[in-house]
Amino acid sequence: MSGRLKGRVALVTGAGNGVGKACALALAAEGASVVVNDLGTSEFAQGESASAADATAREIRSAGGQAEPSYDSVASSAGVANAVNIAEQAFGPVDIVVGCAGAILPGDLHASDESYHRFIDLFLSQKFWLARATVPGMAExxxxxxxxxxxxGARGTVGNPIFAAAMGGVVSLVKGIANDYRGAGVTANCLAPGATTRLSQVMVPHLEQAYQEGKITREVFEGAKAGPGPVTHVPPIVTWLCTDAAADVTGRVFNARGGKVSVWSDYEEVRAIYRGDAQTSPPWSLEELDQFVPAHLLS
Incomplete structure (x- = not known):
């Protein structure tokens, strides 16, 4: 490896398995000191174990790198704060954050308040707490x-409305961070990974049921059933985004899947209809909208 991240300190959540583990190994291979965070739950967020984080940390050390495990739950602000503290005590201030921790949780409109908040805390609030604890220091x-x-799932294509809301929220959160810290030497980007992992395989029966119920398309289900591709295809773009070569890349969403790397489109206005001066023209009537919305905005 080229050692492009030598001297950097990285915190990777969900690093005991799957995409998080692959990213932690890749960052360490480029010279970063890595805090390997993983609560050690099952795919369905049950139980706790130190074994997952320990195994990844041990693998990094065996390859000659530096790593410390963190067993904290990043679905709480206190857990995030402690994981960051472990990094600071072991290696110094955090330079790189890769937030990957997740699990399979119920997210349909029958979910209880408790389930909703648990879902949002793990998938969305985690990223806010990570950013709050690290990004201002990075900028300094x-x-x-x-x-x-x-x-x-942010596009709503896999059903699960709470998951869609959380993942869409992550995109907007990151875009806001990128805008606030543009020019400060800090970049913020999203990763939309596609990889065959323990979570993706466990989800196949659930997606098949969703397909049978008409909640997702055949394309989405068949893609999940076939498997997105090896997890090793994901870390290169993550690692590259952490290098100096990507100093001007911020506020973007990258997808890595089966040897393909792509970037999502930005939010933008795609069509508009106008009627005269904005200050003096009357509002659109419903009859006018009957005509112009289908013909000019949705065509």
Missing amino acids: RGWGRFIAATSE
């Missing part, structure tokens, strides 16, 4: 990389 030092996992 003039260098930092913040990467937060989102998903195809």
